[in-house]
Amino acid sequence: MNCLEERIKKDGVVKEGNVLKVDSFLNHCMDVSLFNEMGKEYAKRFEGKHFTKILTIEASGIGIATAVAMHFGNIPVVFAKKTSSINLDGEMYTAQVESFTHKNTNQVIVSKKFLGAEDHVLIIDDFLANGCALLGLIQICNQAGAKVEGIGIAIEKGFQQGGQIIRNLGYQLESLAIVDKMDAKTGEIVFRQ
């Protein structure tokens, strides 16, 4: 079991509706030491690959991506924004992303200034469930002509379809913890071996 799986076993809470609460260390209160360990693990799994940028999505991906960047030579981290902003002028790449957690659809945007055909991208995010967020980020990379060289996810819900869709598209998808089964009644969490 790696550091993230151990932490999920210890502090993750299974709720009804296939919700895994990891807000005490991953996406509300953030354990920066753990993020560093995760960065080391991604560095191992993507050894030999060359990335020029990390792409993530606000808000929960940002902390993880920042710590991960330090294990890839401090490459710039671009985070996709979920709403338009008066500070984001000029042209943008856009994608529609449906949120499983918030049960809504967001427009996701990245300024064209920060992603281009010269980029080799490592996508980082905290969760992978139905894959909508990830497909939105891949779509943005495609619009930019940038190459998605790898995808690093903290927690993949293996019983939802996102992981399979992404792997079938041929991407190197590395999820540090793949939950194959969880039970809100017993609190049991089963990881993929």
Next chain:
Amino acid sequence: MNCLEERIKKDGVVKEGNVLKVDSFLNHCMDVSLFNEMGKEYAKRFEGKHFTKILTIEASGIGIATAVAMHFGNIPVVFAKKTSSINLDGEMYTAQVESFTHKNTNQVIVSKKFLGAEDHVLIIDDFLANGCALLGLIQICNQAGAKVEGIGIAIEKGFQQGGQIIRNLGYQLESLAIVDKMDAKTGEIVFRQ
């Protein structure tokens, strides 16, 4: 001139309406090396102070806070959220925050689980203008009974009132770059000495 002031001079863009665009290194594309240097500078300025947690606000504060935490013994980073979420059950601290950039009002929330009377808090954020976001975070710390031991800001707009309000309240506020004047026509940016 410190590393952040130099970078603002080099890559910051002054826009009409008192907007300083720093999205190429601070709040859309993030320069993690710069964040590390900023963390070192905060460690100097807050030397001798003991913090148990960093509190920031999504989305732009999260990357900076993550890098800064590594210079304060990897203390946990809690980020205040701008909307309610089905993943945030239980009781929460709340404050109303008006955004200068987005011209709207947000409810800002922090789960009561992650901030308490035992906490000594370093608040981190990217911008300080009218002080609304910061006052919201201070209010949340007060609700928790936590002590705000210090406030680290990247860029303070010295020509707006937030900095003075916060300093008058007696907080140690450390802004790495205080812009006293900026001109959208000439692009000139004047920092406080």
